[in-house]
Amino acid sequence: MNNITAVKGFKDILPEEAHHWHQVERIVRGVFADFGFQEIHVPILEKTELFTKGIGDTTDIVEKEMYTFRDRGEDSLTLRPEATSSILRAYIEHSMFSRSSVTKLFSIGPMFRRERPQKGRYRQFHQIDVEVLGAEEPQADAELILMLVHLFKMVGLENLSLDINSLGCPECRLIFRQKVIDFLQDTHDSLCPDCQRLLVNNPLRVFDCKNDSCRRLIQDAPSILDFICEGCRCHFNQVRTCLDMFGMPYNLNTRMVRGLDYYTRTTFEITVPHMGSQNAVVGGGRYDGLIRDLGGPDIPGIGFAIGFERLMSLLQDRQESPPPPVLFIAALGSEAQAAAFKLCNRLRLEGIRVEMDYAGKSLKSQMKKADKSGSLYTLILGEREIQAGEGELRDMGSSKQRTVPLDNLKSHIVQ
């Protein structure tokens, strides 16, 4: 087998799976509509600069996971590793902030990260991305989380674990950052090599380490909530009050940090057990300085991304099959075949799902095919039936059969 295969980590979504995706998308879009979100399509290719500025140039994503190349010797371009940067770029580029004070957007599409593929992790994967731009109020945070949980409920998932935290603003985070460095300095040598490196570049991410010995050290580390400024503390408390108002359970996880540098204040994550370290189905948070950093006005924002493949893997048990055809036409002989071909397509134009076999095989073979397709009815056409302008219509459920006129077939079919 020396055939050309798909690129490593890039997956084909086969028809049955695509159908399941579509079902979930429909539900998701319905929820977004209820909450006043509008869809935006942005390109999958952007100037590299957008991501180094947005995500942060010391993050793993930017450092070693992006698909970056030169466009025929011109600009450095990158296949987007996440959607927020692109959406904000579009928001700024089209001055969408001047249309209304608050803009609610969603987008669904592929992202690209060159990591080693694994269960629940692909190099091309899909995200459902949601952004609220222009709302600083804690209500916006709570509302977004409410919608998220509602969304999961609507697709049939409940009792998932919601973690929330606040990362503070750049000012108070700087103070906390130093506290962490001070705290870990003494135990520096006991940290794993990765964390030793992180301590210099991005000390908060040491909290994310799965290494047991690092975790033990971190247990006694200071909590960020003890160091955030009055404004951030107040904001976060209001978010929590709102969540309580909705009766929404959550874990306060002061060790949760995010892998993208742009996050500020409220962050949240939905995880599911038994998914190893690929357990984050949703990640999100506030990014109040990002629009400004990308060259736009100083407008606050908050959003989240759902890992589509991970979401779908949780739904595996309750997937419906694509709808079967309503009618299968089995034709015998070339004359009947020709008539069936015409009839088949005429009915399709009238909005009925019809299938037939063009190969002109034996009746048995065609009946087998009809049965396999799961069609509700089968119409049997022979030369004799064509002459008479009628056909044998069989109800596949009851096995009852009757002769029906071809020009009025539709009225005999109960869809």
Next chain:
RNA sequence: GUGGGCGUAGCUCAAAUGGUUAGAGUGCCGGGUUGUGGCCCCGGAGGUCGAGGGUUCAAGUCCCUUCGCUCACCCCA
């Protein structure tokens, strides 16, 4: 980037210590049976045993190399 597992038919897998023309189930194609289909029966097509090299009279099996897949670490959604 690091580590483990696995590559035999479209799919799921067999083939004891190396030993004749590499098998089964399922799916596909055809035929028989049947109340024109489901169940059952018969037949057919489909494999360079991932690739390359080595050991041997003899390699799917042993050794080396390589490629691919997969799982975990890492990271993230």
